[in-house]
Structure formats: C-alpha cells, structure tokens
Amino acid sequence: MVRSRGRIDKRQAILDGAFTVFARQGYAQACVQEIANEAGVAKPTVYNHLTDKATLFRHAMQTAAQTALHERLAALEPLAEPGPDLRATLEEVGHRLLRLHTDDRSCALRRLLYSEITQFPDILDIVTESGPHRLTQAVADRLARLTLAGRLRASDPDRAAEQFMALLTGPLEARSRMGTRRIDDAELHEIARAAVGTFLASFGPADG
Amino acid sequence: MVRSRGRIDKRQAILDGAFTVFARQGYAQACVQEIANEAGVAKPTVYNHLTDKATLFRHAMQTAAQTALHERLAALEPLAEPGPDLRATLEEVGHRLLRLHTDDRSCALRRLLYSEITQFPDILDIVTESGPHRLTQAVADRLARLTLAGRLRASDPDRAAEQFMALLTGPLEARSRMGTRRIDDAELHEIARAAVGTFLASFGPADG
DNA sequence: AGTATTTTGAACTCATGAGTTCAACAGAGG
DNA sequence: CCTCTGTTGAACTCATGAGTTCAAAATACT
Numbered sequence: 001m002v003r004s005r006g007r008i009d010k011r012q013a014i015l016d017g018a019f020t021v022f023a024r025q026g027y028a029q030a031c032v033q034e035i036a037n038e039a040g041v042a043k044p045t046v047y048n049h050l051t052d053k054a055t056l057f058r059h060a061m062q063t064a065a066q067t068a069l070h071e072r073l074a075a076l077e078p079l080a081e082p083g084p085d086l087r088a089t090l091e092e093v094g095h096r097l098l099r100l101h102t103d104d105r106s107c108a109l110r111r112l113l114y115s116e117i118t119q120f121p122d123i124l125d126i127v128t129e130s131g132p133h134r135l136t137q138a139v140a141d142r143l144a145r146l147t148l149a150g151r152l153r154a155s156d157p158d159r160a161a162e163q164f165m166a167l168l169t170g171p172l173e174a175r176s177r178m179g180t181r182r183i184d185d186a187e188l189h190e191i192a193r194a195a196v197g198t199f200l201a202s203f204g205p206a207d208g
Numbered sequence: 209m210v211r212s213r214g215r216i217d218k219r220q221a222i223l224d225g226a227f228t229v230f231a232r233q234g235y236a237q238a239c240v241q242e243i244a245n246e247a248g249v250a251k252p253t254v255y256n257h258l259t260d261k262a263t264l265f266r267h268a269m270q271t272a273a274q275t276a277l278h279e280r281l282a283a284l285e286p287l288a289e290p291g292p293d294l295r296a297t298l299e300e301v302g303h304r305l306l307r308l309h310t311d312d313r314s315c316a317l318r319r320l321l322y323s324e325i326t327q328f329p330d331i332l333d334i335v336t337e338s339g340p341h342r343l344t345q346a347v348a349d350r351l352a353r354l355t356l357a358g359r360l361r362a363s364d365p366d367r368a369a370e371q372f373m374a375l376l377t378g379p380l381e382a383r384s385r386m387g388t389r390r391i392d393d394a395e396l397h398e399i400a401r402a403a404v405g406t407f408l409a410s411f412g413p414a415d416g
Numbered sequence: 417a418g419t420a421t422t423t424t425g426a427a428c429t430c431a432t433g434a435g436t437t438c439a440a441c442a443g444a445g446g
Numbered sequence: 447c448c449t450c451t452g453t454t455g456a457a458c459t460c461a462t463g464a465g466t467t468c469a470a471a472a473t474a475c476t
Contacts, residue, residue, distance in 0.1 A: 010453085026326060028236030031433055042454045047435065115323025117386055118234060124388060132382055159379075163406055166378020171370045174340055177332060178325055198371055202409035218423085239463055250424045255465065423472070434461085441454075446447100 011049050013039040018060040023108030027057055027116050057116070058123060064109050065127040071100050072135050079142040086151055087196060094168050094192035101169055102188070107179030136161050143203075154203045163202075167195035219257050221247040226268040231316030235265055235324050265324070266331060272317050273335040279308050280343050287350040294359055294412075295404060302376050302400035309377055310396070315387030344369050351411075362411045371410075375403035 017039030021030045032053055036043045050056040075096035082089040100106060113127055140161035146152040154160035171191050176183050225247030229238045240261055244251045258264040283304035290297040308314060321335055348369035354360040362368035379399050384391050 024326070026236070026323060028234070029327065032435085033433080044436080044455085045453055048452075053434070111322050111325065114319050114386060115234060117319065117388065118232065119237065121388070124385060128385060136382065159402055162379045162382060163375055163402070165382075166374045167371055170374020170378045171367075174344065174370065174373075177336060178322060180325065180329070180332060194367055194371070198406065198410040202406040240465085241463080252425085252466080253423055256422075261464070417476100419475085421472105421474075424470085426468095428467075429465090431464085432462090435459090437458075438456095439454105442452090444449100444451085446449085 069130045090196045091192050098188045277338045298404045299400050306396045
C-alpha cells in the first residue's frame with residue numbers, strides 16, 4: 001500500500017490513532033501494531049516518537065483531555081453576556097454541555113480514565129486538572145458574576161456550579177447507560193430544561 | 209501450606225476473590241492464578257466451577273452488583289416512615305447513600321463496569337438492571353408516596369428521583385476524584401445537606 | 417473401611433503481544 | 447549526486463498468562 005513517507009508530522013497522527021484505538025479496545029486490549037495501522041505508520045516509528053505503550057497512552061489521554069476542556073469552556077461563552085432571559089441562556093449552555101458530554105470521544109475519555117486509574121494514577125492529575133475541575137471553576141466564576149449583578153442568588157458559587165453540573169450530567173449518565181445508548185437532541189433539551197428548572201428554583205432571583 | 213480441602217463452598221470464595229482481584233487490577237491485568245490464591249484455592253478448581261475467565265468475571269460482577277443494590281435499597285428504609293422532619297430524613301437517607309457510594313467495592317464495581325463495557329456489553333444489562341435503575345425507581349416510589357401525602361410537590365416522581373440522586377452522587381464523584389481520594393463523614397454530611405437543600409427548594413412543600 | 421467425587425500442585429501447550437533489530441529506502445539539504 | 451535523518455517492513459526475542467493434563471491426595475458418602 002502507498003503511504004506518505006518522510007518526516008511529516010507523524011507524531012500527531014500517532015496520538016490521534018492511539019486514542020482512537022484505545023477508545024475502541026481499552027488499554028490492555030489495544031495492540032501497538034493496530035495503533036500504527038490506524039495512524040498509517042510503521043510500528044518502529046511509534047516507538048521512535050513515544051518510548052512506551054504507557055507513554056503513548058499518557059500523551060494520547062492528555063491531548064484528548066485538553067481538546068475536551070477547550071470545547072467545554074467555549075460552550076460556556078453565552079454566560080458571559082447573558083440576554084434578558086437568563087433561563088434561556090442557562091438552558092442553551094446546559095444543552096451545549098450535554099452535547100459535548102455525549103460525544104463519542106468524551107465518553108471514551110471518561111471510560112478510559114475510569115478503567116486505567118488504578119494502573120495509571122498519575123493520569124488523573126493530568127486529566128482532571130484540565131478536565132471537570134477547571135470546567136466547574138469556570139462555571140462558578142460565571143455564576144459569581146451573575147450573583148453580583150443581582151440576577152442569581154448563588155451565595156456559594158462553587159457549590160452552585162457543582163450542583164448545576166451534577167443536575168446536567170447525572171441524569172445523562174443514567175439515561176445513556178454509560179454512553180452505550182444514543183440520546184437524541186430532544187431528550188438532551190428536556191434534561192437541560194429540567195436541570196435549569198431545579199437550579200433556578202434554588203438559586204434563581206427572589207421573584208421566581 | 210495447609211488449606212481446607214473438600215467440597216466446602218469454594219464457589220463463593222472464588223467469586224469473592226475474583227471480584228477482589230478484578231477490583232485491584234482490572235480485568236485484563238488480573239490473572240487467574242492470583243484469583244485462585246486470593247480465594248485459597250487451586251487454579252484448576254477455578255476452571256472447575258467457572259469455565260472461563262470471562263464467565264468468572266460476569267458472575268463476580270453480578271454478585272457484587274446484587275449486593276450493592278440490596279445495601280442501597282436498605283438505606284432507603286427511613287423514607288417509608290418519615291418522621292415529622294422530612295428534611296432530616298432526606299439528609300439521613302442521602303448520607304447513607306453517599307456512604308455506600310464511597311465504599312471501596314462500590315467504586316470498584318463502577319470502575320469495572322465503565323472499563324469493560326466495550327468488551328462485555330452484556331454486563332451492562334446484568335448490572336444496570338439490578339443497579340442504579342432499580343434504585344432510582346425505588347426512590348421515585350417513595351417520592352410519589354410523599355407527594356400524595358402532601359409533604360412534597362414532585363409531580364413527576366421519576367424526574368425528581370433522578371435529580372435527587374444526581375445532586376448526591378454528582379458532587380461526590382468530582383470531590384472524590386473518581387474514588388481516589390477518601391472523603392470523611394463530615395464532608396459527606398455537607399454534600400447530603402446541600403443536595404437536600406436544593407432538592408427541597410424545587411420539590412419541597414409550598415410553605416418552604 | 418471403601419468408593420466416588422473433588423481438590424491440588426506442578427508441569428505443560430499455545431497464543432498473543434511488547435519491544436528490538438536491521439537492512440533497504442525515501443526525502444531534505446548541500 | 448550524495449549524505450543524513452527518519453521511515454518502513456519483516457523477522458526476531460522474550461515474557462506473560464489462559465487453559466489443560468494428570469497422578470496423587472483429601473474429603474464426602476455409605
């Protein structure tokens with residue numbers, strides 16, 4: 001078969017292919033040869049760029065986690081300049097987050113994190129720090145601003161953010177059967193609506 | 209070494225030992241010899257009772273899931289006869305659920321479920337049916353009763369139960385860093401209190 | 417005691433896959 | 447054209463672990 005040879009950026013291809021295969025097979029079941037095939041590269045090239053299967057895994061996870069975090073942070077943007085209808089804005093943001101949360105790579109990332117946390121305790125630091133923690137922080141920042149502006153009553157923004165995220169992702173995990181079942185957009189909207197409803201009942205402005 | 213021989217109940221010992229080792233190592237990294245050692249049994253005995261490593265895994269997961277479900281259902285009992293202080297009862301139940309949720313075997317069960325769901329899609333049926341689903345159902349039943357008795361306003365008990373569970377377990381997952389960090393009882397109480405607070409703000413009786 | 421059943425340990429087969437080696441090879445730069 | 451660096455494929459070593467075999471021993475049942 002004819003492949004592009006030479007010193008083109010194989011590294012990124014390898015990391016992408018690695019995550020794809022790890023996501024499909026899990027760490028132990030994934031074999032390096034298959035990763036090489038997926039990346040369109042020879043096996044020694046893989047070892048040339050990343051010494052170990054373990055190193056390969058760590059780097060693949062890190063890249064995937066950073067990508068996921070950036071996507072999520074971008075989804076929060078509407079909260080910076082919320083329109084007159086705060087409920088609608090929150091539902092919009094919630095829906096976007098749910099969409100990202102149901103993404104195949106996101107699900108795979110969570111699965112891999114859960115499964116290999118015993119073998120790779122250090123990955124938790126790499127991923128969590130640029131993962132849910134930072135995201136919840138960012139949400140808390142937004143909620144604090146909104147509280148100062150008198151549009152929310154989140155006296156403890158961190159807890160409010162924590163519960164906002166929980167109300168979104170908790171029901172999702174249960175309904176998607178851990179990412180196994182596909183969930184259509186209508187159901188995502190419904191979950192977001194319900195989450196925002198409960199959230200505002202507790203943290204919304206005094207008049208309703 | 210001197211071991212108890214004969215046809216005493218080795219099967220249960222094998223399943224227990226299997227879950228212990230799977231919990232420690234994950235499916236792929238666990239080796240049958242080690243499971244046999246953990247169970248105080250010879251390797252061929254394991255294959256005598258459970259044909260495969262895969263079969264062994266399935267049965268171990270099923271047993272663990274059933275145990276976990278029973279514990280959780282028992283924790284709901286106070287909701288059957290709630291005292292005059294509904295908030296206190298909910299917090300009590302919430303705290304008990306959190307305790308069970310942070311249990312080592314519980315965390316291991318969730319981890320294994322997440323990690324092997326690709327290799328063993330059928331385990332999801334075995335476990336989920338006797339897992340979170342049934343639990344949320346049971347909570348919904350209780351909430352429906354309380355609503356009929358005029359002590360709650362959960363017009364949709366299923367959604368209320370879903371959110372109640374989410375408010376409990378969501379913050380827990382984040383804070384425990386996926387079961388990595390230990391969480392003391394005080395923090396569990398605090399999470400339960402916060403969860404019930406938000407829950408009652410949305411579903412509590414009209415007067416507060 | 418005597419017979420049937422199960423357990424045991426140890427050694428075995430066999431497949432799989434990580435990581436290496438190496439000679440041939442492609443492309444960039446001089 | 448020639449060299450240097452990175453890539454390739456194929457064959458290799460080596461460790462690990464699933465599942466089996468078997469004769470000896472322990473236990474249960476009568």
